[in-house]
Amino acid sequence: MISKQSANILLASDDKHLATLSSDALTTAGHKVSAVYDTDSAIITLNAISHVVKAVILDLDMPGGYDVLEWLGTNNRDERLKTVCLAAKRTNAAISAVVSATGADNVLTKDMSSEKFVSEFNTAVFGNNTGLDRNRRMFGKLKTGFRVGQYFYDGMFLNISRKGAFLRSNIPLEPNAVLKLRFKLDAYESRSIEPVAVVRWTTPNQPEQRFKGRGGNLFAGAGIEFISLPPAEERNITEFVGVYAA
Numbered sequence: 308m309i310s311k312q313s314a315n316i317l318l319a320s321d322d323k324h325l326a327t328l329s330s331d332a333l334t335t336a337g338h339k340v341s342a343v344y345d346t347d348s349a350i351i352t353l354n355a356i357s358h359v360v361k362a363v364i365l366d367l368d369m370p371g372g373y374d375v376l377e378w379l380g381t382n383n384r385d386e387r388l389k390t391v392c393l394a395a396k397r398t399n400a401a402i403s404a405v406v407s408a409t410g411a412d413n414v415l416t417k418d419m420s421s422e423k424f425v426s427e428f429n430t431a432v433f434g435n436n437t438g439l440d441r442n443r444r445m446f447g448k449l450k451t452g453f454r455v456g457q458y459f460y461d462g463m464f465l466n467i468s469r470k471g472a473f474l475r476s477n478i479p480l481e482p483n484a485v486l487k488l489r490f491k492l493d494a495y496e497s498r499s500i501e502p503v504a505v506v507r508w509t510t511p512n513q514p515e516q517r518f519k520g521r522g523g524n525l526f527a528g529a530g531i532e533f534i535s536l537p538p539a540e541e542r543n544i545t546e547f548v549g550v551y552a553a
Contacts, residue, residue: 312433313337315359319349319375320366320393325417329364329393332421333428336526337510346371350378353388362389362432367414380409389432393417421525422446422465444468445551451490453504455480462528464490469536469545471504475528480506486531492547500543503535 316333320326321344330340341356343349346369353363363379366372379390390411406414413431415424423446449464453474462476474486484506489499509529536544 312429313339314361314389314432316340316362316364317349317352317356317360318342318364319344319346319369319372320364321345321369322366325366325393328421329424332425332525336425336429345369346375349375353379353382357388360388362391362428364391364393364428365411367392367394376406376409376411379411383410391415391428391431422448425526426466443548445548447551449490449492451488453489454487455484465526465528467544468548469533469541471507471530471532473528474531475526477527480509480529482506482508485534492543500536500540502533502540504531504533506530507532 313336316338318326318330318333318340320329320342323344326342326344330342333340341352341360343352349363349365353360365375365379367376376390376392379388383390390409392406392411392414393416394414395417403414413427415427419427426446444466445468446466449467451462451464451474453460453462453476455478460476460478462474462478464472465475466473474480480486486504486506487501488504489501491499506529510526533541
């Protein structure tokens with residue numbers, strides 16, 4: 308989920324392009340990221356600043372990546388540090404076994420979209436406290452329109468559940484603002500879903516240099532809760548999420 312919470316993160320990868328893309332996405336979502344590019348630097352940095360780091364993102368394909376993972380398993384006994392691993396293939400049995408043995412919190416594949424990567428990271432680090440509810444969610448992009456007062460705007464859901472969604476929009480939204488939404492779960496549906504929602508929290512709307520070409524902050528927007536949704540439409544959303552949820 309996209310979250311109003313933020314964390315200090317140490318990212319360790321010898322792939323500087325991957326590190327830059329991951330760092331950009333996390334920073335744009337409100338996190339603070341420090342990057343190192345080899346295993347020795349990762350362990351030295353963890354020894355020095357582990358008291359201020361909330362999470363470690365570790366590239367398992369980096370030479371010595373598993374050594375850092377095992378070091379974390381030995382030195383992070385209280386599990387204060389959350390560990391999220393990056394790997395080319397998530398389903399590899401050997402990867403799963405090592406990660407499970409060391410107590411890492413999740414393994415993410417390197418081909419994830421920025422939205423999915425940040426959402427999965429937030430869920431691993433903050434658990435179910437990142438959003439509005441503990442229901443299953445569909446991660447993706449779903450176009451929506453919304454009305455605030457007399458004005459109507461275009462937006463995008465980056466995730467949705469039967470109880471709420473994250474609305475991506477560069478329009479400044481205030482907590483407790485009431486929105487009238489209009490969207491379709493399927494572009495071929497003839498009838499739109501038109502719930503009323505309330506803004507529960509917002510992320511900063513600060514344009515980030517590398518994302519200006521995409522229209523400002525990739526994760527600017529609000530966590531919204533549906534407060535008026537007919538049971539039939541709630542069932543439609545539940546079925547949609549059940550089909551497409553990761």
